[in-house]
Amino acid sequence: MHSNDVDVLIVGGGVAGLAHALAAAKAGNRVAVLERDQRAVGASVRNFGLIWPIGLATGTETFFYERALRSAELWREVVRDTGMWHSDRGSLHLARRPEELAVLEEFRDRTPAAVANGVRLIGARETLRRSDWVRGDGLLGALESPTELNIDPRVAIPALTELLRERYAVRIEFGALVTGIDHPVVHTSAGDWRAERIFVCSGNEFQTLYPEIFADSGLRHCKLQMMRTLAQPDGFELGPALCAGLTLLHYPCFADCPSLPALRALLTEQHPFCLDGGIHVLVSQASTGQIAIGDSHHYELTQDPFQYAEIDEAILEYFDGFARLPRRRIAEHWHGIYPSPSDGSKVLLARPEPGVTVVNGFGGAGMTLSLGVAEHILEHGTLRDQGFARL
Known part of the structure; x- marks a missing residue:
């Protein structure tokens, strides 16, 4: 042979x-x-290192949600076999507006598979107990999910x-x-x-x-912009991965929620640049103690090679509205490109x-x-x- x-x-x-x-x-x-x-x-x-089953949870079609949950199990096996850094603290979708809370309530009520896997709504006080880095002013609550896993890609x-x-x-x-x-x-x-x-x-x-x-x-390229902060102080733990209202407009698992159009109208008025740039903001930790913050989404078959300061600034401005860090200074900027179906x-x-x-x-x-x-x-x-x- x-x-x-x-x-x-x-x-x-x-x-x-x-x-x-x-x-x-x-x-x-x-x-x-x-x-x-x-x-x-x-x-x-070039990504967050987030294994994110919650983004694939839907009310009727659970095949890919089940595949995502299985992926998380397999990643946990890889973690055990390699000893690599990870954080197994789940995620929080934060609600700071009544319109955001309404979408999260509807998602919970319409997605029994997610609820069966531990997804639940929690109030503002419990949210702050789950994360030391969420801003409490104006916080109404959060959708908590235990299934998300954070690794460093x-x-x-x-x-x-x-x-x-x-x-x-x-x-x-x-x-x-x-x-x-x-x-x-x-x-x-x-x-x-x-x-x-x-x-x-x-x-x-x-x-x-x-x-x-x-x-x-129908594949096209999606270009995103992301950042990492300086390393946080020794012993810092982000805890759950964080996101907020713009994320509810990004993931199709929220698309059928009846309150989503009202939220879209509100956020389009308040954050038009973010909506135009496909910006939603996720926050995850890296093995270095740095925090990854992003990202934007621009879809085209041929992407330009440039990064735009106004996109990074918009991402950070939105981040500052719902979370804080001991060290928020950005140490790294980059863009990534991945193939994305158009259908x-x-x-x-x-x-x-x-x-x-x-x-x-x-x-x-x-x-x-x-x-x-x-x-x-x-x-x-x-x-x-x-x-x-x-x-």
């Missing part, structure tokens, strides 16, 4: 590719991952890579650019490989392989030729969904019809 023969070959060393490698290796396959860069540098390391992706190598004997080849696929052969800049099953998890580089599929897929799908799944599966288009939910979705695809060979694009 040739040394480059495996059972399963993954194209792409970001979180989606590593997730498929983990699922395939656990099933007893000989697995290889090919990554064109010398390390993961894309959206998989800059630590988690390398840690998962090493776990795959050391525990599961997965071959991970960096600097191997895939130039073409003719199943079972994969052509690369470092020589040919052969595999019975090939998964293309190319992330933001989705136009490179099988461009005709992506031309018809509301959660995942793009395609089979361009026998033996080859393309998995892409997680939008901003790659960290949240990849491990659970990959496990399901490896076990069942597909996803349910609802909520993904089939080409």
Whole structure:
């Protein structure tokens, strides 16, 4: 047998590719991952590090919420196996306006699966007991969810890579650019490989392989801007990940709440720049003691390379309205770009030729969904019809 023969070959060393490698290796396959860069540098390391099932909780269709909850379980296994930093404190959606509280109440009442997993509304006093860093003035309460997990993506992706190598004997080849696929052969800049099953998890580089599929897929690039503060004082803990009213306009899980149009009208009047820039504000902690704050969302097939100070300023102004930090000074600014479906799908799944599966288009939910979705695809060979694009 040739040394480059495996059972399963993954194209792409970001979180989606590593997730498929983990699922395939656990099933007893000989697995290889090919990554064109010398390390993961894309959206998989440019995010909050939040595993965010609450964003996928809906009243009627629970498949992706269940996959997100399963992803959180699998990430907790990775945490135990690697010893990497994490915070398992859940999340708080803060309400400072009656319109926000109304949406949260409706979400609770319309989403029994979330309630069954511990989601509940709490008052202002209990919210402040759950977080030392929420501003109390004007606070009405919060939606508390225990299911969210905070990891540091800059630590988690390398840690998962090493776990795959050391525990599961997965071959991970960096600097191997895939130039073409003719199943079972994969052509690369470092020589040919052969595999019975090939998964293309190319992330933001989705136009490179099988461009005709992506031309018809409706995928576009989403550009976001994010920041990290200076390291907080020793012993600082953010506690639950934090967000507020703008987040209720961002996640589709709130879209069917009857009070959402009234909230949208109010926030459009009060924060027009944020609505125009797709800004909502999440807050998470990193292993370094820094705090990640973001982000904006701009959708286009071709994105410009520039970052805009007014976007960062708007994010920080909104953050300052609901939370505080001992050290709010910003140490890092960056932008990320990820592929996002334009039709509301959660995942793009395609089979361009026998033996080859393309998995892409997680939008901003790659960290949240990849491990659970990959496990399901490896076990069942597909996803349910609802909520993904089939080409």
